[in-house]
Amino acid sequence: MSQDDALKPYREKRQFCRTPEPRGGEPAPFGGEPLFVVQKHAARTLHYDFRLEVDGVLKSWAIPKGPSLNPAEKRLAVPTEDHPLEYARFEGVIPEGEYGAGTVMVWDIGTFRNLTEKKGRPVPLGEAVAHGHLKVWLEGKKLRGGFSLTRFKSGKDEAWLLVKNQDELADAHRDPVAEAPDSALTGRSLEEIEQQG
Ligand code: MN
Numbered sequence: 337m338s339q340d341d342a343l344k345p346y347r348e349k350r351q352f353c354r355t356p357e358p359r360g361g362e363p364a365p366f367g368g369e370p371l372f373v374v375q376k377h378a379a380r381t382l383h384y385d386f387r388l389e390v391d392g393v394l395k396s397w398a399i400p401k402g403p404s405l406n407p408a409e410k411r412l413a414v415p416t417e418d419h420p421l422e423y424a425r426f427e428g429v430i431p432e433g434e435y436g437a438g439t440v441m442v443w444d445i446g447t448f449r450n451l452t453e454k455k456g457r458p459v460p461l462g463e464a465v466a467h468g469h470l471k472v473w474l475e476g477k478k479l480r481g482g483f484s485l486t487r488f489k490s491g492k493d494e495a496w497l498l499v500k501n502q503d504e505l506a507d508a509h510r511d512p513v514a515e516a517p518d519s520a521l522t523g524r525s526l527e528e529i530e531q532q533g
Pocket of ligand 1: 377379383384385398436
């Protein structure tokens with residue numbers, strides 16, 4: 337699928353004369369490790385949007401409770417439409433009445449490596465997403481280490497689970513959602529972003 341085709345649902349939901357969100361379509365930066373971002377989104381209900389750079393777009397899941405560092409905590413992750421790469425640094429306010437109205441914060445941002453394997457062979461990430469299972473190593477400011485995303489329900493109510501893998505960065509006693517609530521990009525709180533845009 338071309339990047340423009342992948343972004344069609346994203347663009348159809350938004351009116352770019354009204355929302356400050358990026359339309360997308362700038363050429364992807366050359367080289368470097370792929371990006372991940374977790375955006376805290378105070379929409380009708382507060383949630384965390386987990387996004388991974390895959391084949392020129394940000395594959396996206398909405399996580400109501402946010403990520404956990406405890407491998408025993410499985411977090412529901414509901415897939416949403418692909419977002420443009422430029423969205424990774426979007427922080428601001430989506431106006432009332434527009435799709436996803438509310439404040440968006442870059443809660444965590446960094447790079448990642450794809451660790452997905454099948455029978456000992458690496459699986460490209462696009463394929464892993466299509467097959468419903470992927471494993472990544474995150475290098476963020478708040479989230480580090482291995483995480484797995486696994487689809488457990490297909491169809492109209494498609495649903496996945498995000499789980500911290502058991503490794504040296506797993507920690508059942510730390511909760512980054514509670515301990516580090518502010519922006520990884522600007523240090524601002526949700527209230528400050530709401531006031532400043
Ligand atoms: Mn959202």
